[in-house]
Amino acid sequence: MPQAIGYAAKHSFSRLRPMTFQCDDPKAGEVEIEVLFCGVCHSDIHQAKNEWGNTVYPCMPGHEIVGRVARVGGSVTRHKVGDVVGVGCMIDSCRACEPCRAGEQQYCEGPNSWLATYNGPMVPAAKSPDGQNHYGRDNTFGGYATRIVVAEDFVLKIPAALKPEVAAPILCAGVTTYSPLRYWKVKAGDKVGVIGFGGLGDMAAKLAKAMGAEVTVFTRTEEKKKEAARLGVSCVPESDKDAMKALKNSFDFMLSTVPEKHDVNPYVQMLKRNATLAVVGALEPLAPENNMERAMHRKSVAGSLIGSIAETQEVLDFCAEHGIGPDIQVIPIQEINDAYRKVERGDVRFRYVIDIASLRAEEVEAA
Amino acid sequence: MPQAIGYAAKHSFSRLRPMTFQCDDPKAGEVEIEVLFCGVCHSDIHQAKNEWGNTVYPCMPGHEIVGRVARVGGSVTRHKVGDVVGVGCMIDSCRACEPCRAGEQQYCEGPNSWLATYNGPMVPAAKSPDGQNHYGRDNTFGGYATRIVVAEDFVLKIPAALKPEVAAPILCAGVTTYSPLRYWKVKAGDKVGVIGFGGLGDMAAKLAKAMGAEVTVFTRTEEKKKEAARLGVSCVPESDKDAMKALKNSFDFMLSTVPEKHDVNPYVQMLKRNATLAVVGALEPLAPENNMERAMHRKSVAGSLIGSIAETQEVLDFCAEHGIGPDIQVIPIQEINDAYRKVERGDVRFRYVIDIASLRAEEVEAA
Numbered sequence: 001m002p003q004a005i006g007y008a009a010k011h012s013f014s015r016l017r018p019m020t021f022q023c024d025d026p027k028a029g030e031v032e033i034e035v036l037f038c039g040v041c042h043s044d045i046h047q048a049k050n051e052w053g054n055t056v057y058p059c060m061p062g063h064e065i066v067g068r069v070a071r072v073g074g075s076v077t078r079h080k081v082g083d084v085v086g087v088g089c090m091i092d093s094c095r096a097c098e099p100c101r102a103g104e105q106q107y108c109e110g111p112n113s114w115l116a117t118y119n120g121p122m123v124p125a126a127k128s129p130d131g132q133n134h135y136g137r138d139n140t141f142g143g144y145a146t147r148i149v150v151a152e153d154f155v156l157k158i159p160a161a162l163k164p165e166v167a168a169p170i171l172c173a174g175v176t177t178y179s180p181l182r183y184w185k186v187k188a189g190d191k192v193g194v195i196g197f198g199g200l201g202d203m204a205a206k207l208a209k210a211m212g213a214e215v216t217v218f219t220r221t222e223e224k225k226k227e228a229a230r231l232g233v234s235c236v237p238e239s240d241k242d243a244m245k246a247l248k249n250s251f252d253f254m255l256s257t258v259p260e261k262h263d264v265n266p267y268v269q270m271l272k273r274n275a276t277l278a279v280v281g282a283l284e285p286l287a288p289e290n291n292m293e294r295a296m297h298r299k300s301v302a303g304s305l306i307g308s309i310a311e312t313q314e315v316l317d318f319c320a321e322h323g324i325g326p327d328i329q330v331i332p333i334q335e336i337n338d339a340y341r342k343v344e345r346g347d348v349r350f351r352y353v354i355d356i357a358s359l360r361a362e363e364v365e366a367a
Numbered sequence: 368m369p370q371a372i373g374y375a376a377k378h379s380f381s382r383l384r385p386m387t388f389q390c391d392d393p394k395a396g397e398v399e400i401e402v403l404f405c406g407v408c409h410s411d412i413h414q415a416k417n418e419w420g421n422t423v424y425p426c427m428p429g430h431e432i433v434g435r436v437a438r439v440g441g442s443v444t445r446h447k448v449g450d451v452v453g454v455g456c457m458i459d460s461c462r463a464c465e466p467c468r469a470g471e472q473q474y475c476e477g478p479n480s481w482l483a484t485y486n487g488p489m490v491p492a493a494k495s496p497d498g499q500n501h502y503g504r505d506n507t508f509g510g511y512a513t514r515i516v517v518a519e520d521f522v523l524k525i526p527a528a529l530k531p532e533v534a535a536p537i538l539c540a541g542v543t544t545y546s547p548l549r550y551w552k553v554k555a556g557d558k559v560g561v562i563g564f565g566g567l568g569d570m571a572a573k574l575a576k577a578m579g580a581e582v583t584v585f586t587r588t589e590e591k592k593k594e595a596a597r598l599g600v601s602c603v604p605e606s607d608k609d610a611m612k613a614l615k616n617s618f619d620f621m622l623s624t625v626p627e628k629h630d631v632n633p634y635v636q637m638l639k640r641n642a643t644l645a646v647v648g649a650l651e652p653l654a655p656e657n658n659m660e661r662a663m664h665r666k667s668v669a670g671s672l673i674g675s676i677a678e679t680q681e682v683l684d685f686c687a688e689h690g691i692g693p694d695i696q697v698i699p700i701q702e703i704n705d706a707y708r709k710v711e712r713g714d715v716r717f718r719y720v721i722d723i724a725s726l727r728a729e730e731v732e733a734a
Contacts, residue, residue: 052659099640099664107640107664109616183665249476265652273466273474276667283662285632285655292419292650294670297466297474298550300643301668303661 039064118142188212406431485509555579
């Protein structure tokens with residue numbers, strides 16, 4: 001059982017600090033991954049600070065993981081030592097419920113729901129009907145660590161055309177935006193609105209554009225107009241009331257990537273008749289939604305949660321094929337607390353990606 | 368130009384009182400209808416009291432109208448003198464926009480939207496881009512009146528198998544619930560939840576059951592259980608927390624008919640993955656919706672507004688074919704203010720229907 005090191009929060013109010021832990025040996029069907037890079041998702045912050053009220057401590061975040069297979073357990077056939085692989089938000093699911101059988105593990109209805117990469121399982125044993133934990137684990141540790149052991153079916157192949165550090169955010173930010181774009185059948189020529197232009201919004205805009213859609217991003221300020229122009233998409237700051245009004249009833253699909261409570265009503269107005277606005281960023285109560293706006297043209301507001309394992313592989317391959325990926329800034333893990341503050345301020349459009357080599361150096365020191 | 372009489376509110380705080388008015392002669396393509404019965408819709412109360420902030424006074428409500436064709440204008444082909452006909456929420460639309468061409472007049476995107484049967488047009492001239500009123504009328508008078516003149520394309524045929532007083536509420540309560548049940552493709556064997564068990568909820572439950580669905584109605588109190596049993600549908604009072612919890616993730620479709628601000632979150636929990644809750648009763652901001660609930664199983668909350676002219680004819684024919692209709696209580700128009708108070712208290716499951724003969728007696732007296 002190798003010792004590993006990771007960065008974890010011990011309390012909702014504490015900074016992330018180094019922590020050593022025993023990493024399981026890979027069992028049958030599992031692979032051990034030496035982590036190379038791990039993206040920083042806004043969820044990591046929500047979870048580390050217990051903002052969803054369900055955090056188990058110590059909390060070691062990270063679910064945008066790219067690494068190299070170090071060892072494989074028995075009967076592993078999908079991956080071999082040395083492969084560059086990825087792990088997203090899930091590392092297992094019940095595999096028996098209707099959604100799991102339909103390949104939609106992210107909506108697993110098993111007793112503990114899916115097994116989250118960190119802070120999993122999603123539904124803890126105490127809350128499951130039988131009080132038993134299907135997975136036998138009460139607090140998984142994520143990718144802010146030197147190694148992780150994962151069931152091979154939940155390990156993705158990183159296409160050779162993608163740099164590992166660029167691939168990392170695709171495993172959450174990528175699939176979270178790709179899944180609803182596919183589910184609501186965005187196609188060439190559609191008008192797609194993307195609300196919020198941070199890590200998720202950046203991926204949503206690029207993916208929708210690569211699908212042939214005409215994309216408009218909505219931002220809080222004028223500042224990101226240049227970035228939008230660089231991507232070849234329109235940009236409307238929400239302060240521009242005239243531009244907002246002119247877009248009434250014009251979008252085939254909208255995706256809100258805003259990671260906190262917000263007001264979707266102005267955007268519902270912009271949907272065409274029968275169209276949907278999917279909210280993927282905020283997992284909390286939103287500002288009151290005016291049903292008059294929804295009813296006037298039979299509009300829907302939906303939620304969508306990450307994406308399936310198959311969709312995660314699809315979006316990795318799609319990004320490789322279309323030559324797209326997140327804008328990233330690679331940081332050493334020692335800068336993680338500072339990066340959190342910047343993400344919380346909301347002015348980071350790129351995705352921070354931790355270079356785990358910086359952590360491996362600490363590991364050597366600690367040993 | 369015949370004189371007619373109706374009941375109207377002069378201010379948001381006034382009771383409805385008799386008012387005489389000049390009724391236009393039917394022009395080409397129009398029919399004049401002697402009103403026989405008019406249903407009382409909760410919207411009538413919202414509108415009479417200016418609760419949506421868009422009322423024009425005097426406000427003469429009524430959009431569940433059944434009557435007999437008295438005269439026809441030139442070129443009228445669909446209806447003839449003596450026919451028993453119906454008029455619902457709309458008496459015209461722009462006929463040129465994409466929704467109108469698609470036969471969905473209730474989502475008309477013309478300069479004044481559709482022409483409401485009373486208090487129309489929906490979008491007044493002052494708010495239309497060109498400041499012109501497409502319909503040339505700034506305040507239509509509804510069916511709490513002895514006569515009404517309507518474009519023949521917006522006049523429905525009442526099947527012989529339906530009593531006129533029973534047919535009346537189908538023109539709004541019926542089509543408002545029928546349209547979403549059809550749009551979201553409710554089929555035999557589906558589990559359908561109906562929230563609220565007043566006039567709309569009663570129709571929703573009957574229609575869904577006639578479509579072969581397994582129906583559960585959600586009520587505020589235990590009192591309506593017997594009514595539900597009589598219809599052959601299940602009934603869960605919202606106070607029964609255990610029963611509510613046991614229904615998690617179990618409905619293929621839900622329809623909220625609650626006519627005021629309410630909290631849909633407990634019902635979103637009850638939807639199956641990918642399912643929709645359509646809100647047709649409340650046209651206002653609802654209690655904050657928790658996007659965690661929507662996202663966890665990719666659920667949607669939608670609005671839906673009445674139904675098209677074609678759907679209105681369909682639901683009339685469907686009710687005649689299946690031998691269903693609203694539970695009604697016929698009242699003379701002189702009891703309208705009292706009926707409003709009872710509807711507002713929310714304990715009326717049947718639909719009040721005004722017998723316009725009681726108004727015709729006042730007309731004779733006034734003449």
